[in-house]
Each structure stands twice: as structure tokens, then as C-alpha cells.
Amino acid sequence: MITALRLTNLSLLILFPIAWFAPLMRAGLLPLFGLSEISIVSGLQSLWDTDVALALLVTFLAIFAPYMKVIGLALIQFGMMRRKVLPALEWLGKLAMADVFLIALYIVIVKGAGHVTVETGWGLYLFTFCVLASLAISHLTRKR
Template sequence: MRIALIAALALLYPVAWVAPLLRAGLLPLFGLSEISVLSGLAALWDTDRALAILVALLAIAAPYLKLIGLLRDAIRPLGRASHTALVILGRLAMADVFLVAVYVAVAKGVGVGRVETAWGLYLFSFCVLASLALGHWRPER
């Protein structure tokens, strides 16, 4: 069952990366632009490559590396140190969800534009939290 859940997350993460996390616009009269993890990375790449690389590591590399580690652990148990590394990878992936929440709070507080959360934020958050839960779930061996 654990392997099936890991496989489901491996399929859901790419959907979460292209799904709209936010809808943002400058004025309420104009339409809102949808922002996904990948479109946000593309925009960051044009303005701040170091931040784009950091976000790519937190939002894409860390979660997938953790899934690979969880799959390896499900097939053949890892040692304590390797399992601790997987937990840390999960926490790094959660940092990305936290950053999006901070951006939404700041944008709403400034009051210049309009920001709405979209379904992709919930999907991405679910994937990260499910991955965290799977990291802590180690059946008795």
C-alpha cells in the first residue's frame, strides 16, 4: 500500500506544478493571471536566477528526491541517518508552501492588487503533507 501511495504522489506532483497556485492582478477591473510553480519559475528565471534555482530545488527537486528515497525505503529499509535525511527533504519542500502563503499575505496586506488562492495551492500542499506523512509512516519491520 505504501508503494501505491508513493506512486500516486509521483503522478500528482507534476499536476501540482502546472496547476494554478494563485490568481493575481493589478486592479480588480482587469482579469487575473494564473501563476503556477512552473510559470513562477519561468518568471523568476528572467529576473533572479538564484531565487529561481532555490525555488526549483524546494518545489521540484526536494519532493521528488524524497519520493525516490521513500520508494527505496519501502522496497529495502533505509538506516536511521538516511531516514532523517528524507524527513529533512520533506521539510524543505514544505518551505515552498510557506513562501507562497507569505506572498499571498503580503500582497493582500499592500492592497494594490488582487490575489486569490487557486486549487493548485491546495493540491501542492496536499502532496507535500502526504509526503511528510509517508516519511513518518514506517511499517514495523
């Protein structure tokens, strides 16, 4: 069981970066004008030009928090860090989940706007899977 947890956790080191560049959604003004794909990275690039404080927050929530959690869990699982750190790592995972809720909220708000077309992309599902898998791995690691 511990080997499966370790491998699953280490696989997140590959899956998270894929999720950051994968299309979270396709959005555009009416479907006639075509839809542009938006990923976490492209969204962050746009945010840096308009709102630096929000860009810093989203960068921490979407990139640093989940990755630090995965690395911290790996260090615990391989006996290189004390288990006392686990509650802090679980807290980081919850912060990353907040990012998924923000993205979902933006999609719902924009869809209600009327003249804008928004379609969810596979990257949203991958990012959500990565965050939920990380939460499950930390919970199962705590039980060991």
C-alpha cells in the same frame, strides 16, 4: 498497510507534477483588468529572467526536494535502499514544506498591498496536500 503506503507514495510521483503546473493563485491589478494564473512552473520561468539565485533555490525547494524524497521513500519501501537514509529524506520533506509557507507568505503580503487582487488556486491546495502526504508517509515508513 505497507501496500497502501507504497501506493500512496507512488501516486505522489503523478500528483507532484500536476501540482507544479496547476494554478497556485490568480493575481492582477484590480479585479477589473482580469487575473492571470500563476503556477510553480510559470513563477519559476519569471524568476529565471529576474533572479537566477532565487530561481535555483525555489526550483530545488519546489521540484527537486519533494521528488527526490518520494523516489527515496519508494526505494526504501521496496527494499532497494537502506533505512538509514530516512532522516535525510524527512529533512528534504521539511524543505519542501518551506516552499508552501513562502507561497502563503507572498499571498498575505500581496493581499495587504491594496491595489492588487490575489485569489488562491486549487494548485496551492494540491501542492500542500502532496507535501503533507509525503511527510506523513515518511513518518509512517519510519515506524515500520
